[in-house]
Amino acid sequence: MKDSRGCRERDITFLKAQAKLVRVEILKMLAVAGSGHTGGSLSAADIVTALYFSKMRHRPDNPSWRERDRFILSKGHAAPLLYAVLAMTGYFDISMLKTLRKLGSPLQGHPCSRALPGVEISTGSLGQGLSVSNGIAIGLKMDNLSSRVYCLLGDGEIQEGQVWEAAMTAAHYRLDNLCAIVDLNGLQIDGPVSKVKAIEPVASKWSAFGWNVIEIDGHNWEEILNAFDEAETVKGKPSVVLARTIKGKGVSFFEGKVEYHGVAPTQEELERALKELEVNG
Amino acid sequence: MDKRLHSTEQKTGVKEEAIATRDAYGEALLELGKERKDVVVLDADLSGSTKTGKFAKAFPDRFFNIGIAEQDMVGTAAGLALSGKLPFASTFAVFETGRAWEQIRQAVCYSNLNVKLVATHGGISVGEDGASHQATEDVTLMRVLPNMTVIVPSDGYETRQVINAIADYYGPVYVRLGRAKVPAVMPDDYEFTIGKAYTFYMGRDANIVAMGIMVSIALEAAKILKQEGIDTGVVNMSTVKPLDTETLLNTAKACRLIVTAEEHSIIGGLGSAVSEFLSENHPTYLYRIGIKDAFGCSGTPEELLKLYGLTADDIVRTIKEALGR
Ligand SMILES: Cc1ncc(C[n+]2csc(CCOP(=O)(O)OP(=O)(O)O)c2C)c(N)n1
Ligand SMILES: [Mg+2]
Numbered sequence: 001m002k003d004s005r006g007c008r009e010r011d012i013t014f015l016k017a018q019a020k021l022v023r024v025e026i027l028k029m030l031a032v033a034g035s036g037h038t039g040g041s042l043s044a045a046d047i048v049t050a051l052y053f054s055k056m057r058h059r060p061d062n063p064s065w066r067e068r069d070r071f072i073l074s075k076g077h078a079a080p081l082l083y084a085v086l087a088m089t090g091y092f093d094i095s096m097l098k099t100l101r102k103l104g105s106p107l108q109g110h111p112c113s114r115a116l117p118g119v120e121i122s123t124g125s126l127g128q129g130l131s132v133s134n135g136i137a138i139g140l141k142m143d144n145l146s147s148r149v150y151c152l153l154g155d156g157e158i159q160e161g162q163v164w165e166a167a168m169t170a171a172h173y174r175l176d177n178l179c180a181i182v183d184l185n186g187l188q189i190d191g192p193v194s195k196v197k198a199i200e201p202v203a204s205k206w207s208a209f210g211w212n213v214i215e216i217d218g219h220n221w222e223e224i225l226n227a228f229d230e231a232e233t234v235k236g237k238p239s240v241v242l243a244r245t246i247k248g249k250g251v252s253f254f255e256g257k258v259e260y261h262g263v264a265p266t267q268e269e270l271e272r273a274l275k276e277l278e279v280n281g
Numbered sequence: 282m283d284k285r286l287h288s289t290e291q292k293t294g295v296k297e298e299a300i301a302t303r304d305a306y307g308e309a310l311l312e313l314g315k316e317r318k319d320v321v322v323l324d325a326d327l328s329g330s331t332k333t334g335k336f337a338k339a340f341p342d343r344f345f346n347i348g349i350a351e352q353d354m355v356g357t358a359a360g361l362a363l364s365g366k367l368p369f370a371s372t373f374a375v376f377e378t379g380r381a382w383e384q385i386r387q388a389v390c391y392s393n394l395n396v397k398l399v400a401t402h403g404g405i406s407v408g409e410d411g412a413s414h415q416a417t418e419d420v421t422l423m424r425v426l427p428n429m430t431v432i433v434p435s436d437g438y439e440t441r442q443v444i445n446a447i448a449d450y451y452g453p454v455y456v457r458l459g460r461a462k463v464p465a466v467m468p469d470d471y472e473f474t475i476g477k478a479y480t481f482y483m484g485r486d487a488n489i490v491a492m493g494i495m496v497s498i499a500l501e502a503a504k505i506l507k508q509e510g511i512d513t514g515v516v517n518m519s520t521v522k523p524l525d526t527e528t529l530l531n532t533a534k535a536c537r538l539i540v541t542a543e544e545h546s547i548i549g550g551l552g553s554a555v556s557e558f559l560s561e562n563h564p565t566y567l568y569r570i571g572i573k574d575a576f577g578c579s580g581t582p583e584e585l586l587k588l589y590g591l592t593a594d595d596i597v598r599t600i601k602e603a604l605g606r
Binding site for chain 2: 033034035036076101102103104105107108109110112122123124125126127156157159160161188189190196197
């Protein structure tokens with residue numbers, strides 16, 4: 001027990017450092033692209049770093065490895081985050097990140113599975129990822145594979161009806177190999193989620209739909225890792241991690257700002273942001 | 282006739298500056314809201330981009346943000362129409378016509394309700410966001426629905442008139458607007474009427490029948506061709522449904538070649554509509570400029586227009602090859 005604790009501490013130190021680099025890459029690629037989604041990429045950066053650098057079994061040199069765990073970015077506009085972790089874990093050369101959103105690049109504005117190995121399914125139209133995750137999870141069970149499926153959704157995104165259709169499906173088919181994560185950063189495009197169209201009480205909604213609900217601080221490493229461990233042990237029902245996060249997390253002048261949902265940092269903002277990340281570790 | 286084309290060219294960029302049709306929509310909607318108390322506006326978390334935000338600010342009690350729930354938005358609009366309101370429902374064209382298609386079919390068109398679906402971000406000129414956000418099938422999807430009227434304005438001036446015209450018309454309407462700025466092309470004395478095309482100039486060799494941003498590109502192409510001695514006209518077919526068959530027939534009779542131009546799939550859109558009518562009524566040598574059964578991708582609007590063969594040069598080449606010149 002003591003040993004594994006020490007292991008976890010080392011793990012967290014490593015993940016923290018990686019998450020910082022992930023944020024650096026996100027900001028750099030967005031600044032070069034001149035457009036794209038900053039806020040929602042940064043809010044989920046810790047969670048997705050934990051998945052790709054620690055929790056998930058995957059082989060960057062063999063993206064179609066049958067026994068891999070799957071990650072579905074249902075909130076497809078956070079593509080820069082997905083691209084950063086894919087590049088940093090070795091799916092493709094990190095220098096490719098500067099081609100984001102450029103003509104001919106495999107790094108499309110929203111993830112395109114035909115263009116980029118490692119992307120399980122093309123997303124960008126919100127609300128569709130959980131249904132696809134269900135299908136994958138059912139298929140894995142049919143093939144007796146123990147792989148797990150992770151699906152990241154936005155808190156605005158769960159206003160889509162399809163999300164709740166899928167929520168019902170996952171519970172009905174007892175998809176305990178599925179773990180959804182909702183990035184509760186409190187903001188969507190037109191303002192705070194609570195003002196645009198309220199989703200609360202969000203935890204009781206998911207539990208009423210038959211899910212095991214795990215509520216965490218989405219920037220607390222201990223809680224993130226424990227949540228994914230717990231999800232893995234729960235049998236007979238899918239789990240959802242409700243992660244309270246800060247949109248734009250890591251860059252003080254982007255944090256909690258609705259304006260930075262779909263705006264890339266300028267060169268000047270990039271320099272300030274990188275300095276901040278350096279100082280705060 | 283030459284003079285008319287000339288005067289249009291002169292007007293371009295002089296009196297009216299280039300603006301995006303979505304910006305013109307935002308202004309027109311605001312004005313309409315002042316005049317008519319029955320106007321209500323719905324959006325699906327994109328009011329900044331669709332420009333309905335202007336109306337929302339001025340008339341918060343008549344604006345309903347339905348959140349990221351396009352199907353729900355269309356159904357709610359249908360209900361508001363049943364309550365005697367005049368709903369305008371806006372989001373990006375992909376989500377409006379794609380996600381909510383069956384709601385539009387069932388709740389709006391089948392019941393023939395007075396719902397105005399005004400979508401922005403039509404076509405590939407959306408740019409960097411890529412295929413998931415570029416509507417290239419929306420005109421097809423809306424045109425196929427009984428009772429639906431489909432309008433694709435060419436510039437800001439026309440857009441303002443379209444919004445007023447559809448407010449005075451009873452029935453389901455789909456209006457497709459763009460994200461990027463477009464040059465002003467319509468003359469000052471132009472008056473939009475639903476179902477009426479506008480002929481800039483009637484060519485004896487070829488005529489380009491265009492919609493949306495392709496109208497200004499067609500005018501550019503016609504100018505180049507004229508310099509090369511190929512008499513080419515341009516028709517703005519802003520109402521794709523109902524099609525102005527009278528103008529179309531006269532145009533086809535006047536020339537040897539019709540070229541349709543749309544920032545949209547060549548399957549089911551303007552090119553199809555024109556082909557369907559002419560095949561049955563006046564078989565005409567015809568080419569379709571448009572997206573050839575493909576998805577869009579990321580890039581700047583200019584790069585994408587080039588990649589998908591939607592530039593003035595592409596139109597010029599098509600017409601010259603077709604005429605063997
Ligand atoms: C079906 C659909 N409707 C609208 C959009 C446009 N859109 C892109 S991001 C976004 C807001 C998403 O908010 P949220 O899910 O909270 O994401 P996050 O805050 O994590 O960025 C919207 C409305 C879309 N991509 N897909
Ligand atoms: Mg959010």
